[in-house]
Amino acid sequence: MEINGVEIKDNYAEGFGIKVTRILVTAATKRLAKIAATEATGYGTSVIGCPAEAGIDCYVPPTETPDGRPGYVIMLCQGSKKQLDHELLERIGMCILTAPTTAAFNVLDDADEELKTGFKLKFFGDGFEDELEIDGRKMHSIPIMSGDFLVESTFGFKAGVAGGNFFILAENQMAGVMAAEAAVDAISAVEGVITPFPGGMVASGSKVGCNNYKFLNASTNEKMCVTLKDKVDSDIREDANGVFEIVIDGIDEESVRAAMKAGIEAACNVPGVLEIDAGNFGGNLGAYKINLQDLF
Structure with a gap:
């Protein structure tokens, strides 16, 4: 042929089975959203040696995001539920929460299970965290220097x-x-x-x-x-x-x-x-x- x-x-x-999650990272500008998405997917080439396989899926315009700001969907893949839970917490906590003006939303609707990533991250607020709803989603608001970091309470994963x-x-x-x-x-x-x-x-x-x-x-x-x-x-x-x-x-x-x-x-x-x-x-x-x- x-x-x-x-x-x-x-x-x-x-191909082989793996657990997959999808996260929407939004920010005040498209550039800032891209920076956060890139940081969160670093060191993610192969589970042969990396803690997860990760990458940017697609750009999402402000008209299609829950908070009306530009964003990028990223994917994390891991064979272990426990390790995926760890990677979500690490990458959102260290690469997205730390990035200026960001928010993180779950965008895997047909999930097999959910992980309480946002619930765990809220404790970074040291008692000053708050809870709110955006577009029907349960969100945690964590005060940080540049404003509040918003993160959805749970993130789903499925067999990919x-x-x-x-x-x-x-x-x-x-x-x-x-x-x-x-x-x-x-x-x-x-x-x-x-x-x-x-x-x-x-x-x-x-x-x-x-x-x-x-x-x-x-x-x-x-x-x-x-x-x-x-x-x-x-x-x-x-x-x-x-x-x-x-x-x-x-x-x-x-x-x-x-x-x-x-x-x-x-x-x-x-x-x-x-x-x-x-x-x-x-x-x-x-x-x-x-x-x-x-x-x-």
């Missing part, structure tokens, strides 16, 4: 999908970069998903385990490293010298599939792209098998 002359391999991405992915194989590194950027831009228009790696692009694709060092849970995917093509049993075609992976987390499988389709279509429009492939672990990692050709 081809799209614009780019080969779409008959292969599948292997992590690890949706595809590989872009290009003639050279810059063609791969341009294609990956185009893919990430296209995916950003799909609501309910994030691309948690830096700039949405994975430069360091990994494999489960390690061949030579048994103390590592994951290590470099040598079969997809362009500088090792002549040294290992490579999975990279001879004419490809730029490889990037796009990893996608979403609120459900349908959202991840939509994001993969949008990203692949965008990448295939960039000159120099040769092939689209996907990463999997033979069905040993997760229950979701998303075949690339089935997306089209």
Whole structure:
């Protein structure tokens, strides 16, 4: 199968279940909201080493937010309910409460369970905190130097999908970069998903385990490293010298599939792209098998 002359391999991405929450961060200006959202999603590329996978989902204009101010929806993903609870408290408390003029709202309506994040954070007010309602939501108002920080009392989470992915194989590194950027831009228009790696692009694709060092849970995917093509049993075609992976987390499988389709279509429009492939672990990692050709 081809799209614009780019080969779409008959292969599948292997996704796995994860717990997902969505938070709307608003502020007095779009710039301040973006800063807070960016801070709150830092160090969130992969649960291989990070405490959560995290990223910015979408921008929300003032006409669509509970407090009539600009905001960004962020997503946090973790396999453990206890760890997700911890990450919510840490990231809202240390990265959003500390940011100027912000407020934090729950925007996961179909939650499986709720976490009492805002209720816990209210005690930062040292007895001066208050309770109010905004747009039918129970909010805690915490006095801080710049005014009051408003946070919803509870935040929901649900079973989502992590690890949706595809590989872009290009003639050279810059063609791969341009294609990956185009893919990430296209995916950003799909609501309910994030691309948690830096700039949405994975430069360091990994494999489960390690061949030579048994103390590592994951290590470099040598079969997809362009500088090792002549040294290992490579999975990279001879004419490809730029490889990037796009990893996608979403609120459900349908959202991840939509994001993969949008990203692949965008990448295939960039000159120099040769092939689209996907990463999997033979069905040993997760229950979701998303075949690339089935997306089209």
